Amino acid sequence: MNACADEAAVAARTSPPRIVTERGQREVFCGLTGIIWLHRKLQDAFFLVVGSRTCAHLIQSAAGVMIFAEPRFATAIIGERDLAGLADANAELDRVVSELLARRPDTRLLFLVGSCPSEVIKLDLSRAAQRLSRQFMPRVRVLNYSGSGIETTFTQGEDACLAALVNELPELAAAAPKSLLIVGTLADVIEDQFRRLFAALGIERVDFLPPRRATELPAVGANTRFLLAQPFLADTARALEARGARRIAAPFPLGVEGTTLWFEAAAREWQIDAAHAHSVTAAASERAARALERHRPRLAGKSIFFFPDSQLEVPLARFLARELSMRLIEVGTPYLHREHLAEELALLPAATQITEGQHVDRQLDRCRAAQPDLAVCGLGLANPLEAEGIVTKWSIEFVFTPIQGYEQAADLAELCARPLIRQSLLAV
Ligand code: SF4
Numbered sequence: 001m002n003a004c005a006d007e008a009a010v011a012a013r014t015s016p017p018r019i020v021t022e023r024g025q026r027e028v029f030c031g032l033t034g035i036i037w038l039h040r041k042l043q044d045a046f047f048l049v050v051g052s053r054t055c056a057h058l059i060q061s062a063a064g065v066m067i068f069a070e071p072r073f074a075t076a077i078i079g080e081r082d083l084a085g086l087a088d089a090n091a092e093l094d095r096v097v098s099e100l101l102a103r104r105p106d107t108r109l110l111f112l113v114g115s116c117p118s119e120v121i122k123l124d125l126s127r128a129a130q131r132l133s134r135q136f137m138p139r140v141r142v143l144n145y146s147g148s149g150i151e152t153t154f155t156q157g158e159d160a161c162l163a164a165l166v167n168e169l170p171e172l173a174a175a176a177p178k179s180l181l182i183v184g185t186l187a188d189v190i191e192d193q194f195r196r197l198f199a200a201l202g203i204e205r206v207d208f209l210p211p212r213r214a215t216e217l218p219a220v221g222a223n224t225r226f227l228l229a230q231p232f233l234a235d236t237a238r239a240l241e242a243r244g245a246r247r248i249a250a251p252f253p254l255g256v257e258g259t260t261l262w263f264e265a266a267a268r269e270w271q272i273d274a275a276h277a278h279s280v281t282a283a284a285s286e287r288a289a290r291a292l293e294r295h296r297p298r299l300a301g302k303s304i305f306f307f308p309d310s311q312l313e314v315p316l317a318r319f320l321a322r323e324l325s326m327r328l329i330e331v332g333t334p335y336l337h338r339e340h341l342a343e344e345l346a347l348l349p350a351a352t353q354i355t356e357g358q359h360v361d362r363q364l365d366r367c368r369a370a371q372p373d374l375a376v377c378g379l380g381l382a383n384p385l386e387a388e389g390i391v392t393k394w395s396i397e398f399v400f401t402p403i404q405g406y407e408q409a410a411d412l413a414e415l416c417a418r419p420l421i422r423q424s425l426l427a428v
Helices: 003-013 032-039 053-068 090-101 116-120 127-136 158-168 190-201 234-242 255-269 274-293 313-326 342-347 362-371 379-387 409-426
Strands: 018-023 045-051 073-077 110-114 141-146 179-183 206-209 224-228 303-308 327-333 353-358 373-379 391-394
Touching: 003 127, 032 045, 032 053, 032 073, 032 158, 045 090, 045 116, 045 127, 045 373, 053 303, 073 090, 073 373, 090 110, 090 274, 110 127, 110 158, 110 274, 141 158, 158 313, 179 190, 179 234, 190 255, 190 274, 224 255, 234 274, 234 342, 255 274, 255 313, 255 409, 274 409, 303 362, 313 342, 313 409, 327 362, 353 362, 373 379, 373 409, 379 391, 391 409
Parallel strands: 018 353, 045 073, 045 110, 110 141, 179 206, 179 224, 303 327, 303 373, 327 353, 373 391
Antiparallel strands: none
């Protein structure tokens, strides 16, 4: 596979992706959605949305059955009296937070999450967070970020949350040895796998952001090198760089190839011998490549169309094209961070069509004309496309499901194969 991959990379360099920018009507969820996976990871944090009943409905329906399991999120509803300026919204918020923290004494980190309504009434949540932090520290730290959805995509909620957290990270001593920070929410099982591989490589000091507990915030400074585990963390990366940390350029750890290149980038930064790095990853990589083969017959040669939604589209497209021979018709992405995605773009098949931004009507027209075997899209587009006979996959599932790393490569392929299997079972 390596020789073939190298040829494709050369072809991609000589015929780079065609990038078109579109502006128009968009079909996206807001950043509140990120609370669902963030609150699972940060086990002593609570997310209090300051919003409307619509915001409450959004996160409750996104969280599904989890509402019965004492979730660590809630919504402080801004009522009509607040919207009309008849009530002191800050006093109300202080009361709600005091009650909440009395009821949930295990909380160590409270996020006040802004929404469209809180921004409309210009409720200053950053001042509220400072005021409440003074009141509840050292037991509870109170931070704020915006999950408002007017101009954002749903994964930007995580970016805003982690960027807020970066400001709270302790300073890494100037004399401290070089340390590695993995940035982006990963399922615990993946975090454990990655820790084992980094330890086997010989990289001793490895931290994860977000950590599992707010009491375990990693230190950051000029001796921090960080690897992004998710492609939608532009603000977080900027905040880390402002603290002196340096990003290690790499593709994202999706699929066998992406995972290997991601670990190799860290190994190079630590000047670890390439042969040793290969010996550490070889067994897991070969096992993952064998597991992927199961899905090849179902996916190879099939065409795929990505609507812009999660910002995971480019790494997913690279994986599906290079490791499972799928044909990329169009790769839509809401934003294209050219620097963070440079290594991904260089690996895409020659002349891949990338669309940045969204004009949903035009994209729907192009999708209908192309009649792809599979369309990856947001929930709002899935049912209409299915009704027209186009098989779809919800892009949000790639964020909810553990897909990074070697052991998950086959699960990632299966996520794409499943709708095609379902369609073949339904076909008569
Ligand atoms: S788009 Fe705005 S109003 Fe709607 S759920 Fe998201 S934050 Fe609330």
